[in-house]
Amino acid sequence: MTLHLLRFEMRKMIEQPMLVIFFITSFLLNIIYIGTADLDQGYLQFIQNKEPQMGSMINESFQQQLLEQPSNGYQQRLLTDLSETENVFENYSTDQLAEEVIAFFQINDSVAEEIRSKYQKLTLVVDQLAEEEADLQIGAAGETTRFFTFIRNRIFHAILGESLVFAVLLGLFGSTSERFTRTDKLVFSSKTGRSVQISKYIASLIWTLLFYLLMSGLVFSLLSYTNPFGSLWQTSMSTQFHVNIYSPFFVIPFMTWLPMTLWNYTLLSLLLGLLLLGICHGISFLTGLWTNHFFRGFVLLVVLYTILAGMEQVTQQLGWSNVYGLLMWQPISLWNNQGYWFTEMGPYSTIPWQETLASLMNVGLLLIAGIFTGKYYPRKEVR
DSSP: OOHHHHHHHHHHHHTOHHHHHHHHHHHHHHHHHHHTOOOOHHHHHHHHHHHHHHOSBOSHHHHHHHHTSOOOHHHHHHHHHTTTOOOTTTTOOHHHHHHHHHHHTTOOHHHHHHHHHHHHHHHHHHHHHHHHTGGGBOTTGGGHHHHHHIIIIIIHHHHHHHHHHHHHHHHHHHHHHHHHTTOHHHHTTSHHHHTHHHHHHHHHHHHHHHHHHHHHHHHHHHHHHHSOOGGGGGSBTTOTTOEEEEETTEEEEOOBSSOOBHHHHHHHHHHHHHHHHHHHHHHHHHHHHHHOOHHHHHHHHHHHHHHHHHHHHHHHHHTOHHHHHHHTTSHHHHHHTGGGTTBOOGGGOSSTTHHHHHHHHHHHHHHHHHHHHHHHGGGSOOO
16 A cells, blocks of 8 residues: 555545535534524523632532622522532442442343442542532533533534444445446456555545544534633533433433543543544445445445344343343444443443443454455455
């Protein structure tokens, strides 16, 4: 592979109008998400204007100074939000939480022990959060969950989903593009000719990652411009005003395996998203190589997605906790559960940092599949 060939393949891909149209469409969709965001920016601004004089921690001094402020709607609302605050993590029982998770999600005995072990390891984190009084950070008070959830569960989830679709489409196109121009039999008739697929793989991977990084940069810049978050980025993810919602009937404190601010959490999510994109792009590229057909490979991936998504639902309904737990390690589940990344993840994990370990495991499996393909693909018959 030469740089000249790599540049040629990258130029050939970006010249495809559908790729540019997909990027523009995705960006416009994200603009709509931002434009329709139901975020009370005025309330956040009111709170942040008080922080230089009153601080950002909920305590008697903060509440006393707030009472002395001129009365208005935001002041009364903030007083109401702070009326029942407490150090949530002081004397918080992770053992009791484990039993609640097991009972609510009806987890069977074999997996239940793993869940209990996981939550025992969470105790050290809870103790650290209690010592730092992370849950007493004010953030945006009663609007914190709305702000945080919009960033991680709507905007970032949308960006990652769009990028995953782009990764799949470009991975398939990169490995089957010669078929579109009917030059596949000519190019791939020799081992040397087939080595050009390495350039196609790298070129399509680069464009996939650039799509993701550029979309993230543009969307978050626009979001910050239209909704200035200010010091909210430095607010702990575990403030008592931010919760982890597994169901309308099961809501718990937001606990990550390391204390994180909104900025830290978002940055780590973006990095893990890069890893997940590489995995999905690699799977689609290999699928294209072995099917040697864009639409055939696309249908195969859609069928695989449908089967895995259906298995998740069926195994959960039947209470097959072992099988369900295994399904949580595959890329589709990693994206579906993105809103719970780096937390205890409730029934969706059995060990700490499972989403990260699962991504690394999938990278390993992809490398094995790549080595296998590298060994047998050069001898594959061209049709």
